[in-house]
Amino acid sequence: MADEEFSLPRSRAANERLHAMIPGGAHTYAKGDDQYPERLAPVISHGRGAHVWDVDGNRYIEYGSGLRSVSLGHAHPRVTEAVRREIDRGSNFVRPSIVEADAAERFLATVPTAEMVKFAKNGSDATTAAVRLARAVTGRQRVAICGDHPFFSVDDWFIGTTPMSAGIPESTNALTVSFPYGDLAATDDLLTRYRDEVACLILEPASHTEPPPGYLAGLRELADRHGCVLVFDEMITGFRWSEAGAQGLYDVTPDLSTFGKALGNGFAVSALAGRRALMERGGLRHSAERVFLLSTTHGAETHSLAAAMAVQTVYVEEGVTARLHALGERLAAGVRDAAASMGVGDHVVVRGRASNLVFGTLDVDGQPSQRYRTLFLRRLLAGGVLAPSFVVSSALDDADIDRTVDVVAQACAVYRKALDAGDPTPWLAGRPVKPVFRRLV
Structure with a gap:
């Protein structure tokens, strides 16, 4: 779907409900709608594995799940089964x-x-x-x-x-x-x-x-x-x-x-x-x-401790840490190649350990830019990628990574246009995303 056609009317309405009752509209500042392009902050309906769906019915490949907490993917069967067993026994x-x-x-x-x-x-x-x-x-x-x-x-x-x-x-x-x-x-x-x-x-x-x-x-x-x-x-x-x-x-x-x-x-x-x-x-x-x-x-609470024990078992038996690194390495290489091929390799940069990747969005002078981050996030969202970071979960597969790289390449093509114009404003469609820690709203 083209960026110009992409909209989230039900998420916008849900965000208004959230702000009316919850300071900041979320229970974690990093999940606030100010962290996303204006009018494009999806409100989640449900998730499974490496994918989430918003209340508008869009499906996304998700990164940084639960602020890095959901490293096995949503509703992991071994974890949820361990939780169910304990819930039935009292919590x-x-x-x-x-x-x-x-x-x-x-x-x-x-x-x-x-x-x-x-x-x-x-x-x-x-x-x-x-x-x-x-x-x-x-x-x-x-x-x-x-x-x-x-x-x-x-x-x-x-x-x-x-x-x-x-x-x-x-x-x-x-x-x-x-x-x-x-x-x-x-x-x-x-x-x-x-x-x-x-x-x-x-x-x-x-x-x-x-x-x-x-x-x-x-x-x-x-x-x-x-x-x-x-x-x-x-x-x-x-x-x-x-x-x-x-x-x-x-x-x-x-x-x-x-x-x-x-x-x-x-x-x-x-x-x-x-x-x-x-x-x-x-x-x-x-x-x-x-x-x-x-x-x-x-x-x-027994069910949370049961979840923790199940997580530790899965990590050891399924080699999860190694898988996270392998997925991250594939993603980092793909994003770097996509950025380089679109002429923005010095502006869209991937940093960090393979299991904990973040991305930087730099302006024409090579300085971190919230405005270029906004442009990049808008294009990712429109392509079905929800990625405040590139932190992987083990539920991702190669097809998810390849799809993400394709969407990044499309975003980088627009990024190049904005750099050539010297101003990303025409591609923002609203205020820039904001840093979490700031003195004034």
Whole structure:
């Protein structure tokens, strides 16, 4: 369908309903309609495998499913069957379920660098618990975050560092400092400047770039030397880099680590894991001051833990991590070839590990451009590709990848026209898409 003919009247009406009742029209800012071209933000009806359907009846090949959480594809049969079995047995009780022990044993076998684990429902619960625990065991207040990584938590200790800091006391913001990824000397300087004040270093162990040789081991040494806790945020790297996360792939053991997203294939489950000496401070079998670590009414719902166990089984038995990398490599190569063939190889760029690809849209000067991103997204949507990123799920097949590359090639042809014109405005049909983190609406 040509872009000029493509419209989503039912999705537009549904978006109005959402905004009337839900601040932002979505429960995650990254899913907001401001992230999509104007009047072209599809509202989803259902999904299966690597495809989703909107309320207008359009089918899309989907990437970045569930903000990277649905890595096996929607309604994966082994996961949904495990969930159904537990739902029929009850989901939440006044005492722990035996499923909690089963799930903990399975997780610790999958991530052998950890000695204890506590489950929750979302990533922010886990990262904030890690920060609180680090502060408790060190007696220090400052938190050092990697400033090159986009998101750690909805809680004050992190959000206060972003442009969306309204409502957060400056006294809280002052306790969070940042260090650059890959620069051990700068991190050492930071820890020296705030000697005996930093409770923890928290970072994604890998992101759009591989860690420099020796970097993670160097951070481990710095944390030990300065007496702070090393926390790996493995929300994205967990399972996509290896079943045991980046720590398993790069053979560096953090004190604490947090997992989520792919752990439940869309079901709500996250995990805080780490060394027993630290984790037990949130328990009952120690003599030190107690730490209110994690205490969530729904944190151990049986069906979500069953989903997590099923996900781990599928990953191991079906070699999912390797499949994600193979699919990503095929997609990255196809997109790069398509962009180059249309003369925009320096403007539509693919970055990141094959299992976690993102794309950049650059203007005539080679600078990141939200306006060119808008043009690109419009053409992808019109071609039946829903892709805020190029993060793959294992449910994709070669035909999906080939179709995506064809649609990218068509989008790149229009991109070339806009570059030649020096202005993408005629192809936008509305306001540009916007960054999530901005001070004003």
